Amino acid sequence: SPLSPSELAYLTTSLVLSPPIRPDSRAPTQFRPLIAELDILPSCNGSARMVWADGAECVAGIKAEVARTEDIFGVPTEVAEESWVEVGVDVQGLRDDDALNVFLAGVVQEGLFAGDGGGLTSRLKLNDRFHWKVYIDVLLITPPPTSPSLSTTHPLTLLSLTTHLSLRSTLLPFPTSQGNEDPTFSDDWDLATPLYPPELTSLLPPISLLVMTIGPNILLDPSRDELSVAEGVWAVSLLPPVESKNRPRVVGVRTLE
DSSP states (O other): OOOOHHHHHHHHHHHTSSSOOOTTOOOTTOOOOEEEEEOOOTTSSEEEEEEETTSOEEEEEEEEEEEESBOTTSOBOSOOGGGGEEEEEEETTSOTTOHHHHHHHHHHHHHHHSTTGGGHHHHHBOSSSEEEEEEEEEEEESOOTTSTTOOSOOSHHHHHHHHHHHHHTOEEOOBOOOTTSOOOBOSOGGGOEESSOTTOTTSOOOEEEEEEEETTEEEESOOHHHHTTOSEEEEEEEEOOOTTOSSOEEEEEEEOO
């Protein structure tokens, strides 16, 4: 049920303190407890599942197929590199074209190609004629924030972290062709190459976080009750720091109503 005026006032008073007192006693930058699993879908190139402590659950699967960069006559196709990745988000109880689904898919898509994109385009390119096309399908198994039975908060952070883990677990078949030949691949899955090599820590997929402000304080991963008194809410997409810097790189910011 909605918070009463007295509950909202009490919550606001607690959150504007320095340091703020959050309802669940978390620090301003502390996330809620979670459980994460990798490689849960055997038919996918990569997959992950994540569950918040409040019961919100998200499953992401990655599939890849070979696509043409040039047509059969050698003419480059008029397709932007951003189309090499297709993101689909399904939130339980919502239509496919619901604004929340479109927003979540857009944040993931933009983050993957913002800045240098974590070097994603170069790793999807097979040669001048072919490239990998990656499909990211995400299922959010929880009532959406607009549901009358709301028991969880905005799903952006949960969805982004699950997508991040599934991309890091994605493996692509090892190519045996050379140059601009039609791509062929090894049947030995032990030779498969990771889409995001673990040793390249500065070239990881982005993470999009929900950030809110209230008074002088900035809170990460706000709960539903905290969002009800927020003065501003943003979806912030981050890439890991490069070797010469020790701070993550902000590559996208969206304001939430």
